[in-house]
Amino acid sequence: MPNENKNAYLILGLLSHNPITGYEIKKVLNTTLKLFWNASYGSIYPTLSTLEKSGFAVSDKTEENGREKIIYSITESGREYLKEWLQTPAVKDELKYETLLKLFFCSDVSEEEAIEHIERFEEKISAELPYLEKSIEICKAQPPFDKHKYFMLTAMFGKEVYETYLKWCEEAKKILREGKD
Amino acid sequence: MPNENKNAYLILGLLSHNPITGYEIKKVLNTTLKLFWNASYGSIYPTLSTLEKSGFAVSDKTEENGREKIIYSITESGREYLKEWLQTPAVKDELKYETLLKLFFCSDVSEEEAIEHIERFEEKISAELPYLEKSIEICKAQPPFDKHKYFMLTAMFGKEVYETYLKWCEEAKKILREGKD
DNA sequence: TGGCTCATGTAATCTGTTACATGATTCT
DNA sequence: AGAATCATGTAACAGATTACATGAGCCA
Numbered sequence: 001m002p003n004e005n006k007n008a009y010l011i012l013g014l015l016s017h018n019p020i021t022g023y024e025i026k027k028v029l030n031t032t033l034k035l036f037w038n039a040s041y042g043s044i045y046p047t048l049s050t051l052e053k054s055g056f057a058v059s060d061k062t063e064e065n066g067r068e069k070i071i072y073s074i075t076e077s078g079r080e081y082l083k084e085w086l087q088t089p090a091v092k093d094e095l096k097y098e099t100l101l102k103l104f105f106c107s108d109v110s111e112e113e114a115i116e117h118i119e120r121f122e123e124k125i126s127a128e129l130p131y132l133e134k135s136i137e138i139c140k141a142q143p144p145f146d147k148h149k150y151f152m153l154t155a156m157f158g159k160e161v162y163e164t165y166l167k168w169c170e171e172a173k174k175i176l177r178e179g180k181d
Numbered sequence: 182m183p184n185e186n187k188n189a190y191l192i193l194g195l196l197s198h199n200p201i202t203g204y205e206i207k208k209v210l211n212t213t214l215k216l217f218w219n220a221s222y223g224s225i226y227p228t229l230s231t232l233e234k235s236g237f238a239v240s241d242k243t244e245e246n247g248r249e250k251i252i253y254s255i256t257e258s259g260r261e262y263l264k265e266w267l268q269t270p271a272v273k274d275e276l277k278y279e280t281l282l283k284l285f286f287c288s289d290v291s292e293e294e295a296i297e298h299i300e301r302f303e304e305k306i307s308a309e310l311p312y313l314e315k316s317i318e319i320c321k322a323q324p325p326f327d328k329h330k331y332f333m334l335t336a337m338f339g340k341e342v343y344e345t346y347l348k349w350c351e352e353a354k355k356i357l358r359e360g361k362d
Numbered sequence: 363t364g365g366c367t368c369a370t371g372t373a374a375t376c377t378g379t380t381a382c383a384t385g386a387t388t389c390t
Numbered sequence: 391a392g393a394a395t396c397a398t399g400t401a402a403c404a405g406a407t408t409a410c411a412t413g414a415g416c417c418a
Contacts, residue, residue: 005405006279013286023369033285036278043406045371067368067414079289086290089301090279097217098187098271100335104214105194107331108260109267114331120270149360150288150295153353154281164345172334186377204397224378226399248386248396 007039007047008056012082015057015074022048022070032151035132035158048072056081111176118176122169125162132159188220188228189237193263196238196255203229203251213332216313216339229253237262292357299357303350306343313340 014020014028022044029038048070051057056078060071074082099121106114132155139152195201195209203225210219229251232238237259241252255263280302287295313336320333 006277006282007405009286010282013282013289016286016289021369022371033282036276036281036285038275038277040407041369041371042373042408049371065368065415069369082286083290086283086286087294090283090298093279093281093302094219094275094277095217096187096219096275098274100217100274100338101187101191101194101214102267102271104217104331104335105190105197105263105267108194108197109264113268117271121274149356150285153356154285156352157281157349160345160349161342164341168338168341171337175330175334188377202397203399221379222397222399223380223401230399246387246396250397 005047005050007043008051009082009085010037010039011044011047011051011072012056012074012078015072016079016082019060019071019073021072031131032135034128035154051078115173115176118169118172122166125165125169129159129162129166132162186228186231188224189232190263190266191218191220192225192228192232192253193237193255193259196253197260197263200241200252200254202253212312213316215309216335232259292360296354296357299350299353303347306346306350310340310343310347313343 010033011025014025020028022041025044025048026039026041048057048059052059052072055075057072057074060073062069062071099117102117103114106117135155136152136159139148139155142148191214192206195206201209203222206225206229207220207222229238229240233240233253236256238253238255241254243250243252280298283298284295287298316336317333317340320329320336323329
């Protein structure tokens with residue numbers, strides 16, 4: 001029974017949508033949830049075990065094309081446990097922007113260095129933005145979107161925030177370049 | 182010699198601006214850097230010790246109004262170590278939005294629940310926005326702002342991103358309320 | 363044949379927080 | 391007098407990543 005392990009809730013949340021394997025959980029984290037959460041196999045698999053031991057999930061070992069997989073499903077008590085958490089206010093959003101941390105101290109190096117940090121950030125964001133835009137399009141194309149409504153909201157969040165990032169990148173570079181003259 | 186401890190760089194960065202105590206580092210984290218970094222006393226003090234043992238910082242124990250404080254300064258080799266890190270691309274920005282994680286799974290509870298999560302987020306952000314705006318004003322009022330130019334860039338980042346958050350909150354609430362009719 | 367993806371898992375290690383301990387000073 | 395702030399620090403524990411181990415199937 002994980003005490004306040006957020007990954008336990010993350011996994012229960014995914015199981016509540018449909019049965020899934022640990023490997024697939026990681027894939028969802030790398031795509032859909034990338035924007036606001038992450039976890040490694042090293043915490044996914046042990047959490048799945050714990051969840052089962054606690055009676056919040058059950059596993060089903062199956063074989064598919066000679067490949068063994070373990071599909072987990074949520075139990076009734078798992079749903080309750082999840083629900084309780086969902087009805088509790090979020091404690092904290094933990095943001096660690098290594099990019100901004102470096103930028104903040106760039107007076108110790110050169111302006112070019114700072115601009116490079118910004119440009120790398122810009123590139124990463126630009127590369128991910130289309131995926132978010134596509135997600136929103138897909139959601140909008142099929143109302144009543146009850147089921148994926150919440151996915152759309154988070155994708156919209158990502159899109160708008162990413163666009164703001166890019167706008168800021170331009171401004172920041174301009175300020176740094178002006179300062180140089 | 183911390184291997185890749187980011188807090189070591191954070192602290193060296195602050196020391197590179199001026200000598201400072203562990204207690205003051207925490208205060209800076211709670212204000213100026215709040216937007217993109219955090220750390221507790223439990224990691225600040227031990228990291229300061231390690232930094233000194235590694236020769237990247239030196240401490241000076243002084244007394245002020247009967248209060249003992251230990252002021253740390255950066256050494257030449259500390260500056261080099263910091264510089265090296267600053268010239269290396271940022272590895273990853275780690276963002277964990279507990280708010281979005283809960284929102285994502287809100288189909289398991291009611292729409293009201295989702296709206297409440299958004300409103301709590303909105304409140305937190307609204308409360309912090311004025312501080313960012315004030316910071317930018319102060320920076321702009323005193324050019325040539327060479328020294329605090331990088332502070333201004335991060336504050337601008339925060340202001341723009343926070344404004345986007347708030348805009349999204351309005352949209353998201355509207356979508357959720359429309360869906361209900 | 364070789365490389366990638368599917369698929370599960372663990373051990374070592376790192377990193378970091380929480381809670382506590384201590385005690386002086388300053389504010390109300 | 392009592393609360394808050396200044397100031398430093400540690401021990402216990404929680405949480406998570408990395409790197410490794412293992413092995414099958416699929417694609418070129």
